[in-house]
Amino acid sequence: MPDAEAARPSLVLLSLASSLSPFGMIVVVPTLAAMAAAFGIDNGEAQYLIAAYLFGLGVGQPLAGALSDRIGRRPVMLAGFALFTLASLGCLFSPTYPALVLMRILQALGASVGTVGSRAIVRDTHDALGAVRALAWIGAAMGVAPVVGPAVGGLLGASAGPTSVFGASAVLGFVVTIALGMHLPETRGTGATTRRQTTSWLVSYRELLGSRVFMGYTLMYAFTQGCFFAFLAVGAIVFQEHLGLGQQQFGLIWSSMGLVYIAGATMGARLSSGISVSKALRWAALGAAAAGIALALAASALGVSLAGLMLPLAGLMLTAGITTPLSTAGTVNHRPDIAGTASGLSSSLALVTSGSFSIIAGQLYDGSFAPVAWMIAASATLSACAWWMTRGQPVG
Structure with a gap:
């Protein structure tokens, strides 16, 4: 082009x-x-x-x-x-x-x-x-x-x-x-993405919301983010009450998780050239589900420990670095003629969905981290299930 x-x-x-x-x-x-x-x-x-x-x-x-x-x-x-x-x-x-x-x-x-x-x-x-x-x-x-x-x-x-x-x-x-x-x-109208000017916003929204593939990529993104919204709602409290670490230590540790995310996103960029994007998403989603379940099992069986928190969270963050850009690419690649509308609608739906996990986590936390950990595991598993909606539709 x-x-x-x-x-x-x-x-x-x-x-x-x-x-x-x-x-x-x-x-x-x-x-x-x-x-x-x-x-x-x-x-x-x-x-x-x-x-x-x-x-x-x-x-x-x-x-x-x-x-x-x-x-x-x-x-x-x-x-x-x-x-x-x-x-x-x-x-x-x-x-x-x-x-x-x-x-x-x-x-x-x-x-x-x-x-x-x-x-x-x-x-x-x-x-x-x-x-x-x-x-x-x-x-x-x-x-x-x-x-x-x-x-x-x-x-x-x-x-x-x-x-x-x-x-x-x-x-x-x-x-x-x-x-x-x-x-x-x-850039609008360059290459192959000329907009259909006669299409109304409502028609575009209806088409996107009715698309299994678009909703699959959107839900993958939403449930991946939901894991972290749920944890951040109670993370500082958990670190203080269970580990005796203050807000400053929590901030530093959480910042290190950002570096893990960067590593995952870099890995995703390389994987998209080496294997099919669909396979990269599948394995990342399965890895996130495994990490989420490991977090929940550790919290339920062993209580809260620094290693029991950080190792599964690092796994979730690494896989999120792969899943997030690849799934958001899927939403705009599915309908390149309305890429802006697709990007905006997907982001908004994901924000509303993942944000609700933060509210629910705050209600679930009663001094025990285990219920929130199982919620994180459920969100990661739902992201893996959402991948099934995109099957047969390569991102790139």
Whole structure:
């Protein structure tokens, strides 16, 4: 596809754009207790800063995807990151907590264009197998955000106050907006991905929701993420109550898991060239189910130990690094003519599904980690079952 190759933006640029969304969410986590003190609220209310961001992503992703199919990738990406930058400044200077929560929603609405737009652009400018490889490398780069975000948030929060993390987000948003303005071409309509302009959003959504293959890839992604949403809901408490480790130690250990994810995503990029993508997804899904069951058995039979937690979690994180980019590539490769809509709808459905695991895990935890561990095992097993829905449909 020579025209697509001519319009192909740098994967480094797309990786940076994709990483801003998870960075914007996780950079605030180390500052939540200080944020509660600064605004005179309790720690439970401070969690709304995370919930508001997730809500904004859930609303913004399908909207960004559908708009990018209608009016183009470039204007949607530029408008989204400009909104993220302005909303980050709004967070920085919010005089009240309700205003801060509102700005967090707007911040997430802007950031929602990053992953959705990047996946659509990759599909616009690559063939099916090339999209798999490109998204795997972008997935590896996105794994840096959970490693760097908590460190940046903790450092800034301690030295300049909790709201200073929003200043860092604003600076990064401005840099990304300028970089996109200078180097991002319009890719919609290049190569083989010409949009059917007469197709309405509702028709596209109905077609996607009725597709076994699209839903299979989406559910693989959702249940894979559900494992980690469930653990993060109680992880810091489990480390403190069962292992005697504080939030700082938990943050450092969890950051190391980000490195395992990067290794998995890198492995996925290489596997997509060596074996069929369908086989790579199958073995990754089965490996995740095995790791999830091992976690549940260890928690039930032996109680909570550092090795009993970290070894299965490392297995889950490694397989997630393989599954996440390959399954998201499957959603856009299945319908390249509406790649933006497919990317946005898939991301939103996965976020809602995986986010519900966080809520349920919080309700299940009563001092014993075993019920949450079995929930994680169930989520990993459901991801393996979802692979069956994609059988016979290679990603690339």
